[in-house]
Amino acid sequence: MVKYFNIIQALCRSALANPNEAILHQINRLKDGLEKDGHEKEAKSLEGLLSSSQASLEMSPSKIQQSFVATIGETLTAKTPIPVDKETSTPLAEVFFPAELPDEMPLFDDNIQLAIQSIVNEWMKFEKLLEINATPASSCLIYGAPGTGKTHLAKWISKQIGLPVVLARLEGLMSSFLGTTSRNIGNLFAFANRYRCVLLLDEFDAIAKLRNDPQEVGEVKRVVNTLLQSLDSRHEKGFTIGVTNHESLLDPAIWRRFDIQIEIPKPSPEVMMHLLKKFLTPLEFNESEIKFLAWCLEGSSGADAEMLSKWLKRAFVLEKGSSIISVMKQFALLNSGRVDVGKRNVMLHSDEDFITMLLEDRAYSFKQKDIASLFGITPSTLSKQLSKFKDSEKI
Ligand SMILES: Nc1ncnc2c1ncn2[C@@H]1O[C@H](COP(=O)(O)OP(=O)(O)OP(=O)(O)O)[C@@H](O)[C@H]1O
Ligand SMILES: [Mg+2]
Structure with a gap:
């Protein structure tokens, strides 16, 4: 046991309550010295003090920091006073x-x-x-x-x-x-x-x-x-x-x-799909659903994807069993700035035009089976409906 170690330890603890770079450096030196002389238990105890000090966490230079102009400037700590606007006293940063x-x-x-x-x-x-x-x-x-x-x-x-x-x-x-x-x-x-x-x-x-x-x-x-x-x-x-x-x-x-x-740039369709998957976790959606959500948000930002994901989480928790199409129609109605106006009009006014628009969108290349699953119908029902649309166009 090192003589007076309990006092040394108490001193270090008090110093670390209000640390600066010099204190951290000296305690680290002391720890290394003790270790070198075989006082492992004491060195460990100082190590514990250092690592439990929040400030040491904030201030210990990371590997990268050491290699970057490490000599220039003082170390910022949580206690460093931040300059304020003299008129209003609001911090400038x-x-x-x-x-x-x-x-x-x-x-x-x-x-x-x-x-x-x-x-x-x-x-x-x-x-x-x-x-x-x-x-x-x-x-x-x-x-x-x-x-x-x-x-x-x-x-x-x-x-x-x-x-x-x-x-x-x-x-x-x-x-x-x-x-x-x-x-x-x-x-x-x-x-x-x-x-x-x-x-x-x-x-x-x-x-x-x-x-x-x-x-x-x-x-x-x-x-x-x-x-x-x-x-x-x-x-x-x-x-x-x-x-x-x-x-x-x-x-x-x-x-x-x-x-x-x-x-x-604004997210591409691919990036938008990745963002949606990330923000929607832990909710799980299949690929065609994610593609459909990205289609709805085309031209919007990552922040919009985050906002839609929160909306979907709320909708699916509060109204279990809702269909993604009906939830997105509601979203389009209440988020006019986030869904392209052309898409919004079609979504809200005619399922027939809505389905056709999705099928004709080259960037997303929806398959009939994707659309059938979105609308909760079988592919054969969808193809029957599509031929009905065609027939009605002919009349
Ligand atoms: N490409 C992206 N990847 C991950 N998250 C994103 C992306 N785009 C936006 N976000 C999320 O959207 C939110 C807003 O992002 P951020 O504040 O960085 O945007 P900004 O471009 O600075 O916006 P503003 O111009 O309005 O200040 C954040 O929660 C951010 O994580
Ligand atoms: Mg910003």
Whole structure:
């Protein structure tokens, strides 16, 4: 037994109640020393203290973090004060630690998924690239339609890099006093540059909207300039990810500040089917049902797929035995923005046209047996009905 170990242990425990990087480092040193000298029991006890400390979990550098500009910046902890807007006292950003970030990459088409993976791989090898004087990209603009998973993607990328995210919605930085807006932007960047983190500027287009205010031309220019200078100040300090739905509103000078630009499209039919399967778990639907749901949502976003899945879960739990066709008719009726207007009209007004429309859709290539099962009839009943439709067309 190491002399005074119970006191050492108590000291470590108190220090870990309010930890910082130096404390973690010293306790780790102590643990390694004890282990080396054969005091395994004591070393284990310190290890236990370290791993049970939530903060150590948030702060211990991950493998990736070590290889990424590990020397630059202080470590963010749950206790780090976040700068606030001086007028309203609202925080200028929200901090998410790696443990709070999504593990799963959003689902996209293979080519996008591969492109994203390749930039993340590049960032993971940051140090190697620096050794050969190649500066890897350190900023990225993600743009595309609403609800396509852009914010989720930005958070996932940060998780891969192993750094906490400082998430600021640009709208939140805007004050009715433009002078305060510039100051907020300055304070936010100063904060992000001080700590090791990914700076995530969400709803980035908000800044562009300012430009439409003709009364404040001079001030607006100053705000945009502050933003440009601030973006420049991020180089070699850490990653910056900008996210926007309205890329066309962004100034070309802002575009140029981002090394990489990724456009996120709306999900293809295939991706939509994958998303639906994922969001519908644990409910099980067969392939033709999933295909039909994707058909209904064509042109919608991943967020719409998530919303429809919640709707279906409610519908199938509350009204067991409902048919998917009747549930989707109801969905189309109450979600006019999510189902294409042409499809909606046909779904709601005539089963005959509805079936014909499904059969004629080349992108989804529904078979008669798929449609029969959706409508809860046998294939032979469906083919009889189809020939009846044809006969009535002839009359
Ligand atoms: N391709 C996708 N893969 C997985 N989940 C997705 C996808 N697209 C959207 N989602 C889900 O939809 C919801 C909304 O996503 P997110 O907030 O990332 O979208 P966004 O593009 O940032 O939207 P907005 O433009 O409205 O801010 C999230 O729960 C997200 O997980
Ligand atoms: Mg978003």
